[in-house]
Amino acid sequence: MHRLRVAEEALRLKRETVLEVNNLSTCFFTRYGRVQAVNGVSFSIAAGETLGLVGESGSGKTVTALSLVGLVDPPGRIYSGEVLLNGRNLLDLNKKQLREIRGQEIAFVFQDPLTSLNPVLSIGTQLTETITAHEKETKDGARLRAADLLGRVGLPDPEKLLLRYPFQLSGGMRQRVMIAMALALHPRILIADEPTTALDVTVQAQILTEMRRLKKEFDTAILLITHDLGVVAELANRVAVMYAGSIVETGSIIDIFENPGHPYTQALLRSVPRLSQNSYYLEPVKGQPPSMLNLPDYCAFLPRCPQARSVCYEGKPQMRTLSGNHLAACYCAGARRQEAYLA
Ligand SMILES: Nc1ncnc2c1ncn2[C@@H]1O[C@H](COP(=O)(O)OP(=O)(O)OP(=O)(O)O)[C@@H](O)[C@H]1O
Ligand SMILES: [Mg+2]
Structure with a gap:
C-alpha cells in the first residue's frame, strides 16, 4: 500500500x-x-x-x-x-x-x-435535471440512471424515492x-x-x-x-x-500517520481506538479546546501540550517544513517528535 x-x-x-x-x-x-x-x-x-x-x-x-x-x-x-x-x-x-x-x-x-x-x-426531478445537464441522456434514461445512483449510495427502494420530496426523508x-x-x-x-x-x-x-x-x-x-x-x-x-481555526500540520498520509510532527496530531492519533495486547486502547486528547472568542497570541495548543516549553509563548508558531511537503506549526516539532510520539 x-x-x-x-x-x-x-x-x-x-x-x-x-x-x-x-x-x-x-x-x-x-x-x-x-x-x-x-x-x-x-x-x-x-x-x-x-x-x-x-x-x-x-x-x-x-x-x-x-x-x-x-x-x-x-x-x-x-x-x-x-x-x-x-x-x-x-x-x-x-x-x-x-x-x-x-x-x-x-x-x-x-x-x-x-x-x-x-x-x-x-428527488427524481432534481437528480434527473442534474444528469441531463451533464450527460446526453433521454428523460427515461436519466431516470434509470438516477435510480441506479440512489442504489449505489445504499438507499433502498430507489424508484419510490424518486417521487419523494426532501422534507420526507431523514x-x-x-x-x-x-x-x-x-x-x-x-x-x-x-x-x-x-x-x-x-x-x-x-x-x-x-x-x-x-x-x-x-x-x-x-x-x-x-x-x-x-x-x-x-x-x-x-x-x-x-x-x-x-x-482552533488554524491548520497546524499538513503532509502525506504517511507523514501524518507514521511521523506526526505536531503534538496535537500525535494526541489525535493516540485517541483512535487500537488493539493492544488483546485489549482496546484509547487515550482521549486531554484538556479542552480553547474558546474561539479569545484566542491567545501564542500557540493555541499550549495549555494542553505535553511538550510545552518557554519558547512556545513567543508568538503563534508559523508553518515550517519538516521534510518535503510535510509542514507543522510547532516550535518543537522536528528533532523531538519521534521520541515523543513513540513514548
Ligand atoms: N453561526 C455561527 N455563529 C457563531 N459561531 C459559529 C457559527 N457557526 C460556527 N460557529 C463557531 O465556529 C467555530 C467552528 O465551527 P465548525 O462548525 O466549523 O466546527 P467543526 O470543526 O466543523 O466541528 P464539528 O466537527 O463538530 O462539525 C466553533 O467555535 C463554532 O461555535
Ligand atoms: Mg463540522
Whole structure:
C-alpha cells in the first residue's frame, strides 16, 4: 500500500491544482464577541487528489468548507484570503455566479443537507435535471440512471424515492441523495463534510467506493472533512490537521500517520481506538479546546501540550517544513517528535 501512496504523491506533483486557498479567515460577530472560526487557512488540492481535513469538534472544519463555496451567512463574514478555483477567486463572485459554480464545478455534501436540496422539487426531478445537464441522456434514461445512483449510495427502494420530496426523508437519507447528486455532476471538486459519519459500515464502504470511482474516472479533487481517521486513511492522499481555526500540520498520509510532527496530531492519533495486547486502547486528547472568542497570541495548543516549553509563548508558531511537503506549526516539532510520539 505504501508504495502505491508514494507513487500517487509523485503523480500529484505533475497534476494541475484545482483549488488553492490562501490565508482564509472567517469570523462570526456574536453578542459575546468575535468568534474567530477560521484563522489564516491555506491549502491546495490537485485534480484526482483527496485532502483529508481533520480536527476536533469546533476546530473550524465546516466553516472552512462553507467559506469556500460562499455559504457563510451573517453574523459570519470572510474577512481575508482568496479561494482560487482554476485561478479564479471565488470570493470576488456574486451570489448568482457562485450558485452556477456550485451546480457545475463544485459539488458538496454537508452535514445538514436540507438547505442544499430544493424543497419544492422531488428527488427524481432534481437528480434527473442534474444528469441531463451533464450527460446526453433521454428523460427515461436519466431516470434509470438516477435510480441506479440512489442504489449505489445504499438507499433502498430507489424508484419510490424518486417521487419523494426532501422534507420526507431523514437527514441521513438526504445526505446520501446529495452524494448521489455529486456523483451525477462529475464535478471538478467535491467538498464532503462528514459524508459517512452517521452511516453504518456497509453503506459507508459503498460510499467510499463511489467516491474513489469519482476520483479515478473523472479526476475529481476531493476535500474530505471527517472525524474518522480510518476513513481518511482509506481515501485521502494528504491530510491537513486543524486546531482552533488554524491548520497546524499538513503532509502525506504517511507523514501524518507514521511521523506526526505536531503534538496535537500525535494526541489525535493516540485517541483512535487500537488493539493492544488483546485489549482496546484509547487515550482521549486531554484538556479542552480553547474558546474561539479569545484566542491567545501564542500557540493555541499550549495549555494542553505535553511538550510545552518557554519558547512556545513567543508568538503563534508559523508553518515550517519538516521534510518535503510535510509542514507543522510547532516550535518543537522536528528533532523531538519521534521520541515523543513513540513514548
Ligand atoms: N453561526 C455561527 N455563529 C457563531 N459561531 C459559529 C457559527 N457557526 C460556527 N460557529 C463557531 O465556529 C467555530 C467552528 O465551527 P465548525 O462548525 O466549523 O466546527 P467543526 O470543526 O466543523 O466541528 P464539528 O466537527 O463538530 O462539525 C466553533 O467555535 C463554532 O461555535
Ligand atoms: Mg463540522
